[in-house]
Amino acid sequence: MKLLIVEDSERLRNSLSVGLRRSGFAVDLAADGEAGLRFAVGADYDALILDLLLPRMDGLTLLRKLRGQGKNTNVLILSAKDQVQDRIDGLQLGADDYLIKPFSFDELRARLDALIRRRYQHRNPIIQLGCIELDTTLRQACSPDGELPLTRHEFALLEYLARNRGRVLTMRNLEDHLYDSETLVSSNAIEVHISSLRRKLRSAGEDDLIKTRRGFGYYIDAG
Amino acid sequence: MTPANHSIRRRITAWLLVGIGLVLLTMALLLKAILDRRMQSEYDQTLLAKANVLATITTQEDKGVEFDFTDAFMPEFEASQNPEYFQLWGGHDVVLARSSSLAERDLPRFAEWTEGARIADLTLPDGRAGRRVEVDFLPRLDEEVTPGSLEPERVVLVVAREREQLDARLWTLHWILLGTVALVMGLIVLIVRIAVGVGLRPLDEIRTQLAGLGADSLHSRLRPRQRIEELAAMIDQFNALLDRLEVAFQRERQFSSDVAHELRTPLAELRSLAEVGGRWPEDKAMVEGFFQDILAATEQLERIVVNLLMLARCEEGREAIDSAELDLAASSASAWRRVLGQAQAKRLTFHYEGPPSVIVRSARDAFDLILNNLFTNAVAYSPDGDSIRCTVRNGDGSLQLSIANRAEHLTQEDLPKLFDRFWRKDPARTGGQHAGLGLPLVKAYAKLLGLTVSVALEPGQIFRITLTGPADVVPGN
Numbered sequence A: 001m002k003l004l005i006v007e008d009s010e011r012l013r014n015s016l017s018v019g020l021r022r023s024g025f026a027v028d029l030a031a032d033g034e035a036g037l038r039f040a041v042g043a044d045y046d047a048l049i050l051d052l053l054l055p056r057m058d059g060l061t062l063l064r065k066l067r068g069q070g071k072n073t074n075v076l077i078l079s080a081k082d083q084v085q086d087r088i089d090g091l092q093l094g095a096d097d098y099l100i101k102p103f104s105f106d107e108l109r110a111r112l113d114a115l116i117r118r119r120y121q122h123r124n125p126i127i128q129l130g131c132i133e134l135d136t137t138l139r140q141a142c143s144p145d146g147e148l149p150l151t152r153h154e155f156a157l158l159e160y161l162a163r164n165r166g167r168v169l170t171m172r173n174l175e176d177h178l179y180d181s182e183t184l185v186s187s188n189a190i191e192v193h194i195s196s197l198r199r200k201l202r203s204a205g206e207d208d209l210i211k212t213r214r215g216f217g218y219y220i221d222a223g
Numbered sequence B: 001m002t003p004a005n006h007s008i009r010r011r012i013t014a015w016l017l018v019g020i021g022l023v024l025l026t027m028a029l030l031l032k033a034i035l036d037r038r039m040q041s042e043y044d045q046t047l048l049a050k051a052n053v054l055a056t057i058t059t060q061e062d063k064g065v066e067f068d069f070t071d072a073f074m075p076e077f078e079a080s081q082n083p084e085y086f087q088l089w090g091g092h093d094v095v096l097a098r099s100s101s102l103a104e105r106d107l108p109r110f111a112e113w114t115e116g117a118r119i120a121d122l123t124l125p126d127g128r129a130g131r132r133v134e135v136d137f138l139p140r141l142d143e144e145v146t147p148g149s150l151e152p153e154r155v156v157l158v159v160a161r162e163r164e165q166l167d168a169r170l171w172t173l174h175w176i177l178l179g180t181v182a183l184v185m186g187l188i189v190l191i192v193r194i195a196v197g198v199g200l201r202p203l204d205e206i207r208t209q210l211a212g213l214g215a216d217s218l219h220s221r222l223r224p225r226q227r228i229e230e231l232a233a234m235i236d237q238f239n240a241l242l243d244r245l246e247v248a249f250q251r252e253r254q255f256s257s258d259v260a261h262e263l264r265t266p267l268a269e270l271r272s273l274a275e276v277g278g279r280w281p282e283d284k285a286m287v288e289g290f291f292q293d294i295l296a297a298t299e300q301l302e303r304i305v306v307n308l309l310m311l312a313r314c315e316e317g318r319e320a321i322d323s324a325e326l327d328l329a330a331s332s333a334s335a336w337r338r339v340l341g342q343a344q345a346k347r348l349t350f351h352y353e354g355p356p357s358v359i360v361r362s363a364r365d366a367f368d369l370i371l372n373n374l375f376t377n378a379v380a381y382s383p384d385g386d387s388i389r390c391t392v393r394n395g396d397g398s399l400q401l402s403i404a405n406r407a408e409h410l411t412q413e414d415l416p417k418l419f420d421r422f423w424r425k426d427p428a429r430t431g432g433q434h435a436g437l438g439l440p441l442v443k444a445y446a447k448l449l450g451l452t453v454s455v456a457l458e459p460g461q462i463f464r465i466t467l468t469g470p471a472d473v474v475p476g477n
Helices: A010-022 A033-042 A059-068 A084-092 A105-119 A152-163 A171-178 A189-203 B008-056 B164-211 B229-279 B284-315 B328-338 B340-345 B364-381 B412-417 B438-448
Strands: A002-006 A026-030 A047-050 A075-079 A097-100 A126-129 A132-135 A140-143 A210-213 A217-220 B058-061 B064-067 B085-089 B095-098 B116-123 B129-137 B155-162 B323-327 B349-353 B359-363 B387-395 B398-406 B452-458 B462-470
Touching (some): A002 A010, A002 A033, A002 A171, A010 A026, A010 B229, A047 A059, A047 A105, A059 A075, A059 A084, A075 A084, A075 A105, A084 A097, A152 A189, A152 A217, A171 A189, A171 A217, A189 A210, B008 B058, B008 B085, B008 B116, B164 B229, B229 B284, B323 B364, B328 B364, B364 B387, B364 B398, B364 B438
Parallel strands (some): A002 A026, A002 A047
Antiparallel strands (some): A126 A132, A210 A217, B085 B095, B085 B155, B116 B129, B129 B155, B323 B359, B398 B462, B452 B462
16 A cells, blocks of 8 residues: 655654554655645555645645545645644545644554545455455454465555455556655566465465466456 | 613613603693683683673663663573573672572672772582673763762672583693694604614614624624714724734634644654654664654754743743843854854855944843844845844944844735744744744843844845844843
């Protein structure tokens, strides 16, 4: 899952990006409103964390322009503005959630998970893939024999495929959602992850969960 | 106890109605008195005329007084229904004649004799209310009597008639008068109510507009459809008050928002750094970096809190001020040295204009704080490679110290807000070095020292801040 953080406080931006990356998200960062809008329009993010008081373009203007361009990215406003009217303004302009600073990192993560579940129309944080149970909150994949030892990227790959069941995802699409925009990804990185993931799934009893549509990409059956 | 509500509408209505009512009542009573008097007078004149007619037929003859009257002459004195009465007395109260209507009865006479006619009410012999006239006269001498041959005999004539018709007419007149007064009063009540309603309509309109005003509608103004002379000044004053209130509210809102941002953002940073660092402690490099960030965020918070406390102490007059001699030129140079590092990084130059030494009595620490803040601001907001000028003038009993630097983004509209706590030109308030408390502190300390602070944006985007005070500056407390 890929996030965009638009926040002018460098310290907060830094700590959030570290924490969220370690939680399995790919994270892009923008320090001002104009850069934030450029990122948000140019890529498909699963959620956008948006500060309101930003240099160059304030958060509400960014949000208005984003919605004006037809982008439906889930937006979570993260702001020090704590008045009821601020929250109403943000939500009425198309934000999906509003969290006031200071905040708990766990709460932020829980809200992001909820937003992402809503985006993919999964109410249940646990996704069942055959005999594999994918816990998107604990970021664990379990088979009847126990937890699968998936790496951060492997879990993210499996989760993204699972959330898009029945839909063929291209290599480019998978790269976009698995890696930060600034990360240089080797040409066969996704294939390596897929191969490793298939091996681990096979050992858990799921031989043919991830399928290949030659020339197009990978998918999991709609079930 | 809740005070009773007074109503202008009720008060004006009541005063008008009471006033007009009293005038109407007085006029009605006056009219009644005049009409009563006139009708009574006409009635009495008729009675007197009748008495005079009877007097003319009374003659003095040699053998005595002759009363030449027949009932056919004036039949009203013999009528069986509602008759009139007369009685004539001669000397020694001898009854000379009576009307047939009296039969053997007497009419009352006045106890004392007076010359001329006297008129009074009485109860007629038939029991009706009546009115009588009594005339005392010398009968005319008969033509056959030789003038001077005899002494005329004085006679008294009383003529009486009922007065019930008069009373009935007066009664009818009184009721007509009362009815007219009531009708006019009713019309006046109606007219007064309409007039007061129309007159007070602008007030009702203002009241409705005022009722719609609240904390959320401070942008609204009183705008009556017509400009009423008596209310114009009040409305203008009220709208001006709303202007000031709206500005104050906006400043208060901005202040709350700024405080929230200045305090919540470093707190959010601290919490996030602590939580993320604590979640993955095995990453030593990351945790060490986080410690540096935590220290910086803590220092930022500390600066804000310390500055706020200093401001609070200043505004409450609790900041201790010790007066001592200090050299302003040296203090300025010293303050510049403290920001020299940042100034050199931006290739800024410093120019001092003024006497080489300006000795004043003031509070050294407070003055240093003021100069530090002014130079820090000047360095922070000057464009790279520019210059900062400090000018000190001491003469004509006053002292003036000003610091000028180029401020490219400042506008005239920004000047009044410069001393608002937490105000910053950048609405995003990015970075933690400047919280917007420096100039409020300068103003608070200057006030303590008895100095005034003024700001100006001069041609060429030169921002000048000037401290002015008496030549021998002494602390306020």
